[in-house]
Amino acid sequence: xxxxNKISASFSEIxxxxxxxxxxxxxxxxxxxxxxxxxxxxTLRKMGPKSVDYVRQSLEGAKAFPDELKKSFDTVEMEKDxxxxxxLLGVQIACQSVLELINDTMMAGGIDAMEASDExxxxxxxxxxxxxxAKAMVDKISERFKGQGKKTNPTTI
Numbered sequence: 001x002x003x004x005n006k007i008s009a010s011f012s013e014i015x016x017x018x019x020x021x022x023x024x025x026x027x028x029x030x031x032x033x034x035x036x037x038x039x040x041x042x043t044l045r046k047m048g049p050k051s052v053d054y055v056r057q058s059l060e061g062a063k064a065f066p067d068e069l070k071k072s073f074d075t076v077e078m079e080k081d082x083x084x085x086x087x088l089l090g091v092q093i094a095c096q097s098v099l100e101l102i103n104d105t106m107m108a109g110g111i112d113a114m115e116a117s118d119e120x121x122x123x124x125x126x127x128x129x130x131x132x133x134a135k136a137m138v139d140k141i142s143e144r145f146k147g148q149g150k151k152t153n154p155t156t157i
Contacts, residue, residue: 004115006108030091032084047085055082 027033036044047055059082062075069075121141128135 004112006112007105009105009109052085055085 059075059078062069062073062078066075121138124134124138124141128138
């Protein structure tokens with residue numbers, strides 16, 4: 001195995017299916033979630049962290065001075081939107097934290113797998129000199145590197 005094993009873990013197909021079911025359950029608890037198009041993401045006005053106070057204060061203003069607003073303005077809907085955003089923020093942070101751990105774990109596993117593969121490939125290349133079967137495997141593995149050529153160090157002038 002590789003010299004610097006970053007992670008040693010198992011995650012079975014059954015475990016994966018269980019997690020996917022739980023994710024589906026989470027999504028089912030939030031049937032109001034929507035997807036925006038790429039164009040909508042680019043063109044629609046967004047609420048960033050600095051805008052939270054602006055929206056909160058505007059909501060307070062709408063509640064404090066309802067007679068100053070157009071009759072068609074829906075303060076209840078504004079409050080629903082603001083509450084939704086606040087409550088989803090905690091869920092978003094938790095999901096981002098899990099996603100970051102998944103990404104880091106996948107990266108570590110990939111590093112381990114690539115280092116182990118390099119070790120196997122180097123050993124098989126050495127064995128291929130005297131073992132025809134190993135040569136066939138080396139030829140198959142080497143297809144991954146076709147078209148890359150040898151790396152050269154750039155010279156400085």
